[in-house]
Amino acid sequence: MNNDTTTQHVSSTDTADVKTVTAAFTNIDAQAAASIKEMVNHYLHIKNALANDNAADAATAAKALENAIGKLDKSLLTAEQKTAYDANEAELSEHAEHIAKNADNIKHQRFHFIQLSEVIYLLVKNFGAGRPLYHDHCPMARDNQGAMWLSETKEINNPYFGAQMLKCGTVEEIIH
Known part of the structure; x- marks a missing residue:
């Protein structure tokens, strides 16, 4: 194996030069923000289950995500926020459903x-x-086309390869 292919496996958790991004909307209703936080928490549960090679746990978390999507009271969103949320809701539900039904x-x-990520x-x-x-x-996911995911930790735990290549990936941004 030459050095060109091994460098792709290097994990980087040094965030000194990582771009920081701030959420676009700052005036979110507290109840709506709590609903979105719940969706993200279920997403992170799916991510952790996949990183641990646990399809059944990922399916359970995806079902919980589906339920959380249905609980968001969109009347609490401003018109601009509702437009941004509605643009992604169907796709969010579709991918959560696929993960839930494929334990x-x-x-x-x-x-x-x-796609869910x-x-x-x-x-x-x-x-x-x-x-x-x-x-x-991870540059190697999707047959070397690369794919992204969100994590609650700086440490790389790759959901696309699990134990096979758990530390493959780099931190691209920190979102506040």
Whole structure:
């Protein structure tokens, strides 16, 4: 194996040069913010389950995410916030549903986690998550096309490869 391929496996948790992003909306109703935080918490549960190669736990967390999506009272959002949320709600639900219904197929779950991560990323960039999150990237996911995910910790725990390559990835941004 040459050095070009091994450098892709290096994990970086040094955040000194990492871009910091602040949520777009700052005037979010407290109840709506709590609902969005609950969705993010379930997403993080899915991420951790996939990093631990636990498809059944990921399915349980995805079902909880589906329920949390249904609980958001959109009447608490401003018109601009509602537009931003509505643009992603259907896709959020679709990918959570696929992960929930495939407790026996972690490969399928991980495929939908790629899209779920992109939608949750947009949600967090708009509404925040009640805490800082790390935008991580694995260059080897999606057949070396790369994929991102959000994490509650600086430490890389790759949900796309689990134990096979748990530390593959880098921190790209910190979202406040």
